[in-house]
Amino acid sequence: MSRILFNHVYKQYGKDHLPVVKDFDLEIREGEFMVFVGPSGCGKSTTLRMVAGLEDISKGEIYIGDQLINDLPPKDRDIAMVFQNYALYPNMSVYENIAFGLRLRKLPKHEIDLNVKRAARVLEIESFLDRKPKQLSGGQRQRVALGRAIVRQPQVFLLDEPLSNLDAKLRVQMRTEIIKLHKQLGVTTIYVTHDQTEAMTMGSRIVVMKDGIIQQVDTPEQIYNNPANTFVAGFVGSPP
Ligand code: ADP
Ligand code: MG
Numbered sequence: 343m344s345r346i347l348f349n350h351v352y353k354q355y356g357k358d359h360l361p362v363v364k365d366f367d368l369e370i371r372e373g374e375f376m377v378f379v380g381p382s383g384c385g386k387s388t389t390l391r392m393v394a395g396l397e398d399i400s401k402g403e404i405y406i407g408d409q410l411i412n413d414l415p416p417k418d419r420d421i422a423m424v425f426q427n428y429a430l431y432p433n434m435s436v437y438e439n440i441a442f443g444l445r446l447r448k449l450p451k452h453e454i455d456l457n458v459k460r461a462a463r464v465l466e467i468e469s470f471l472d473r474k475p476k477q478l479s480g481g482q483r484q485r486v487a488l489g490r491a492i493v494r495q496p497q498v499f500l501l502d503e504p505l506s507n508l509d510a511k512l513r514v515q516m517r518t519e520i521i522k523l524h525k526q527l528g529v530t531t532i533y534v535t536h537d538q539t540e541a542m543t544m545g546s547r548i549v550v551m552k553d554g555i556i557q558q559v560d561t562p563e564q565i566y567n568n569p570a571n572t573f574v575a576g577f578v579g580s581p582p
Pocket of ligand 1: 381
């Protein structure tokens with residue numbers, strides 16, 4: 343559980359290109375569930391990928407806890423990330439999919455078993471640990487992907503549109519489950535979505551972004567009632 347601090351962060355892909363993330367300055371509190379929302383292309387994934395170490399930071403600093411992470415290799419960051427197209431290993435069982443990261447870290451067998459079963463219990467997937475991914479529904483698969491992320495008990499949880507591939511009904515159900523999971527684990531989380539409803543129902547605070555620039559950071563209520571500008575008002579559907 344650690345805070346995440348962005349200090350005037352910029353990102354540009356290539357020297358000749360304009361920055362796609364501009365002066366991103368934000369503190370995410372320890373244990374907070376923070377949602378980044380904004381239209382497609384506004385820089386949400388880029389920002390998340392800088393935290394994960396999958397993209398380098400062009401300018402500015404990012405801290406996790408008190409540690410400057412700009413030059414820290416991804417594997418040394420205590421972070422778990424879940425994507426939209428949560429690729430599970432098709433030939434491995436659910437159990438092996440969840441255990442995989444722990445095996446890489448050479449944890450003792452009984453410890454792996456303990457951790458996998460705890461994650462499975464939290465996500466209520468204990469009954470299909472022996473199945474292969476293709477024997478699961480979309481929602482079950484997404485739960486396994488979450489299991490793989492939480493099994494390491496990371497300091498930080500990054501979720502990039504994790505529900506986009508699910509149908510509407512399941513999406514609503516999984517929103518509730520992810521919030522429940524966050525309440526249980528208390529891990530500092532950044533949840534990225536382009537869906538206003540998802541943002542407004544899930545976030546304890548929300549960052550509204552446009553063209554790589556933060557438009558407003560606040561609670562859903564504040565953003566709805568006191569939008570910072572016409573873009574935010576239009577985007578979250580505030581009353582005129
Ligand atoms: P979002 O996740 O909000 O949809 P992204 O962070 O994916 O936005 O993209 C922000 C901008 O950066 C977009 O204009 C996108 O085209 C551009 N972009 C993203 N990834 C790359 C890349 N690898 N190389 C060049 N441009 C990129
Ligand atoms: Mg994206």
